Amino acid sequence: MKSYLTHLECTYCNASYSAEEPHRLCGECGKVLYPRYDLDAARIALDRNSLRVPRTSASGLNVGDIDGSGWSVASVAQAADGAKIT
Numbered sequence: 001m002k003s004y005l006t007h008l009e010c011t012y013c014n015a016s017y018s019a020e021e022p023h024r025l026c027g028e029c030g031k032v033l034y035p036r037y038d039l040d041a042a043r044i045a046l047d048r049n050s051l052r053v054p055r056t057s058a059s060g061l062n063v064g065d066i067d068g069s070g071w072s073v074a075s076v077a078q079a080a081d082g083a084k085i086t
C-alpha cells in the first residue's frame with residue numbers, strides 16, 4: 001500500500017525533515033517531529049475506494065470483503081453488467 005507521508009515537521013519550530021530518514025526528534029530544538037501527509041493524494045485514493053464501482057472489482061481488487069453491504073452492491077452490479085453483455 002502506498003504511503004502518503006511526504007516529510008516530518010517539528011511541532012515547535014516547524015523545521016522539516018525528509019521522511020526517508022529515521023528522524024524522531026528535531027535537530028534544532030529537540031521537540032517531537034510530526035508526520036506530514038500528502039492529503040490530496042490520500043483523499044483521491046479514499047474516494048476511489050469508497051465508490052465500489054463494478055469496474056474496480058473486475059480489475060482484480062476484491063471490494064466485496066470491505067463489509068457486508070459492499071459485497072451485495074458489487075454482486076448486484078456484476079449481475080447487471082452480465083445481463084447487459086448478453
Ligand SMILES: [Zn+2]
Pocket residue numbers: 010011012013014015026027028029030031
Ligand atoms: Zn524544532
